[in-house]
Amino acid sequence: MTHGDGTRSVWAGEEHPLWERSTQVPIAQTVSFGYGDVDEWMAVALGEEEGHIYSRNTNPTVAVFERRIAALERAEAATAFATGMAAISGTLRTLLGPGDRVVSVTDTYGGTTKLFLEFLPRDGVICELVGTDDHEAIETEVAKGCKVLYLESPTNPTLKILDLERLAAAGRAAGATVVVDNTFATPINQRPLELGADLVVHSATKFLGGHADALGGIVCGGQGLVDRIYHYREINGATLGPFAAYLLQRSAKTLHLRIERQNSNALTIARHLEAHPAIDRVFYPGLESHPHHDIAARQMKGFGGVLAFSIHGGLDAVKAVLPRLQLAHLAANLGAVETVAGPPATTSHVEMTAEERAAMGIPESLVRYSVGIEDVEDLIADLDQALEAAAG
Numbered sequence: 497m498t499h500g501d502g503t504r505s506v507w508a509g510e511e512h513p514l515w516e517r518s519t520q521v522p523i524a525q526t527v528s529f530g531y532g533d534v535d536e537w538m539a540v541a542l543g544e545e546e547g548h549i550y551s552r553n554t555n556p557t558v559a560v561f562e563r564r565i566a567a568l569e570r571a572e573a574a575t576a577f578a579t580g581m582a583a584i585s586g587t588l589r590t591l592l593g594p595g596d597r598v599v600s601v602t603d604t605y606g607g608t609t610k611l612f613l614e615f616l617p618r619d620g621v622i623c624e625l626v627g628t629d630d631h632e633a634i635e636t637e638v639a640k641g642c643k644v645l646y647l648e649s650p651t652n653p654t655l656k657i658l659d660l661e662r663l664a665a666a667g668r669a670a671g672a673t674v675v676v677d678n679t680f681a682t683p684i685n686q687r688p689l690e691l692g693a694d695l696v697v698h699s700a701t702k703f704l705g706g707h708a709d710a711l712g713g714i715v716c717g718g719q720g721l722v723d724r725i726y727h728y729r730e731i732n733g734a735t736l737g738p739f740a741a742y743l744l745q746r747s748a749k750t751l752h753l754r755i756e757r758q759n760s761n762a763l764t765i766a767r768h769l770e771a772h773p774a775i776d777r778v779f780y781p782g783l784e785s786h787p788h789h790d791i792a793a794r795q796m797k798g799f800g801g802v803l804a805f806s807i808h809g810g811l812d813a814v815k816a817v818l819p820r821l822q823l824a825h826l827a828a829n830l831g832a833v834e835t836v837a838g839p840p841a842t843t844s845h846v847e848m849t850a851e852e853r854a855a856m857g858i859p860e861s862l863v864r865y866s867v868g869i870e871d872v873e874d875l876i877a878d879l880d881q882a883l884e885a886a887a888g
């Protein structure tokens with residue numbers, strides 16, 4: 497298929513005609529699928545014929561969402577999960593067993609870091625987390641041999657950038673399966689499989705869904721790997737439900753438009769805040785001042801809808817500014833059509849102590865600001881009035 501991202505967002509994954517000739521994807525809100533013919537039922541159960549048996553395994557509404565995101569990521573296959581964390585833990589547990597080594601970085605999403613530090617070691621998996629800024633140190637760890645190289649870029653919440661093409665090459669040379677969490681970028685801005693990764697994982701809860709009303713996760717990649725992860729999921733049971741799948745595939749139809757707007761809003765706001773006297777530092781890969789701006793410019797089409805900034809005056813200033821924002825939910829999610837703001841202590845790194853956050857270079861004066869699709873002039877005016885009122 498040679499279609500562009502907009503066409504794929506709208507059409508990919510729909511097989512027409514749909515049920516009763518509806519033009520829109522129906523919600524197959526059903527646990528199971530009935531068969532009048534036992535031979536046919538058995539053929540579907542054995543995978544010899546197409547069809548669905550039981551919704552923990554497969555469901556037609558979920559399948560549309562899987563095909564749509566696979567098409568956007570240029571992947572052969574995809575399998576959807578109940579949440580992003582279910583997708584990430586299902587992927588890692590499929591690939592890793594006792595004695596296996598996984599190399600990752602210190603700045604992965606907070607829940608993912610917990611998997612590496614708390615849960616995977618219990619199963620005898622050796623987890624090596626390297627400083628996110630040090631590409632050479634990551635390559636050195638990978639070259640020692642590992643089963644999985646797990647990457648995330650841009651990272652949460654300080655928007656660090658990893659050179660995915662360079663690190664995927666290192667991972668492949670070591671015989672590792674390379675997994676990339678592409679939640680912050682989305683396939684509109686960055687396509688890790690084209691940069692050499694084997695698997696892409698998403699929290700669909702964020703930009704893919706985009707409306708903060710459905711949880712979900714998805715893994716995309718080659719058929720063989722995705723089949724293994726699907727098998728883990730069908731038994732482990734963290735399946736995406738049909739109603740959430742309906743919402744997510746519907747929202748994906750506007751993904752390209754939302755991301756283009758969020759990219760441009762975020763860049764304009766980042767530039768504005770960088771020049772603002774109340775702001776200590778702005779973290780956004782689209783700024784020339786970002787230490788890895790050149791890598792981001794090479795591997796991303798746009799720089800994404802999330803930025804972070806630290807305010808002069810520390811946590812007290814954060815507590816004064818945030819409640820004064822009128823055009824932002826103070827909440828833990830991101831990637832929605834509405835602007836969402838919050839400190840890492842209550843969002844990405846809620847699982848960590850203040851000391852752990854400090855050790856990771858996440859200041860308590862930091863605000864994560866997920867830019868929505870509002871008019872950028874209104875968001876800038878809102879930020880300015882909140883910063884001014886808090887200072888005065």
Ligand SMILES: *Cc1c(COP(=O)(O)O)cnc(C)c1O
Nearest residue numbers: 579580581582605679699701712
């Ligand atoms: C939110 C998030 C996750 C976890 O997703 P859930 O849907 O909340 O389970 C994983 N990775 C990143 C980068 C995220 O932002």
